[in-house]
Amino acid sequence: MLSIAKIFIIILFLCCTMTICISEWERNKLKIFKYNIVSDKLKKEHRFVFLSDLHEKEFGKDNRELIEKIDELDPEFILIGGDLIKSHKIHKNRKYKDKDSVSVSVSLLEKLSKKYKIYFSYGNHEQRLFQKAGFDDCKDAVKYDKYIQDISKERAEELKSALTKVCVLDNSSVSFEDFDITGIILPMKYYAPLLFRKGEELQENELKELVGTPEKDKFHIMMIHTPMHYKKVIEHGADLVLSGHYHGGTIYIPYFGALMTPQFQFFVKECAGRLKYKDGDLIVNRGLGTHSVNIRINNRPEISLITIKPREEQYV
Secondary structure (H helix, E strand, O other), X not given: OOOHHHHHHHHHHHHHXXXXXXXXXXXXXXXXXXXXXXXXXXXXXXXXXXXXXXXXXXXXXXXXXXXXXXHHHOOOEEEEOOOOOEOOOOOOOOXXXXXXXXXXXXXXXXXXXXXXXXXXXXXXXXXXXXXXXXXXXXXXXXXXXXXXXXXXXXXXXXXXXXXXXXXXXXXXXXXXXXXXXXXXXXXXXXHOOOOOOOOOOOOHHHXXXXXXXXXXOOEEEEEEOOHHHHHHHHHHOOOEEEEOOOXXXXXXXXXXXXXXXXXXXXXXXXXXXXXXXXXXXXXXXXXXXXXXXXXXXOOOOEEEEEEEEOOHHHOO
């Protein structure tokens, strides 16, 4: 007869194998999540796609499956909330291994920009790559030596070149008749690990300094890569906040939310889907790819189809 210890090991092995298989299936199965937002500030309906956190993931050769699904949705425009690329951290006590990559993201931007108007807001991975390359427009002082800059510069320039084909909202806005789109780019201190510490609180005066004060009579879409500060952004004047960064919580647990976010937070409810706060809404995209922890359970890669429209009585 098998001992209790052996039975436990067998059960554990089977559970781990099943988890890996489920995760691998989910990581490659795109899902379209649809959201409808109604506002008195809007004069007509607009429909757009929101993408985030590709992290160099491919769905079919050259992301053919991803592009085909977007084409089927026929959006008016596309918003991208950052972290298309992979750019790894540099640790003081570890030898640096260059594993950054941008080629998949560059190819996707080139293909989509031929069909759609794209509005792009940086995530922490784009910011980190530009910082490592020593670019003047990164949000933190250059802190890496010439060796790191030389390694990173070619890919940073390749990404910058691809981004010339889209509208980059770097703490800036684009205006339409009845709505604005703003990209909020936070300093990298807001992406620090939070396992044994409390995160930085985003202050109203800092938001105002970054993106100014929005007009009250227009509908405001604000992209901010991390959803951690969405309440402050809504209080600042956003009607709709779009975020990603949390990868849907890696393993999504109903009611409890995220098992773990990339900043080592646990059981965060604001990790995926739509949440209401005061007069505004938050939509957190589950991301398309993964990074470091390559697991997805109950958490398929997301294409967000978002429709913003006036109230029904305004159509009459």
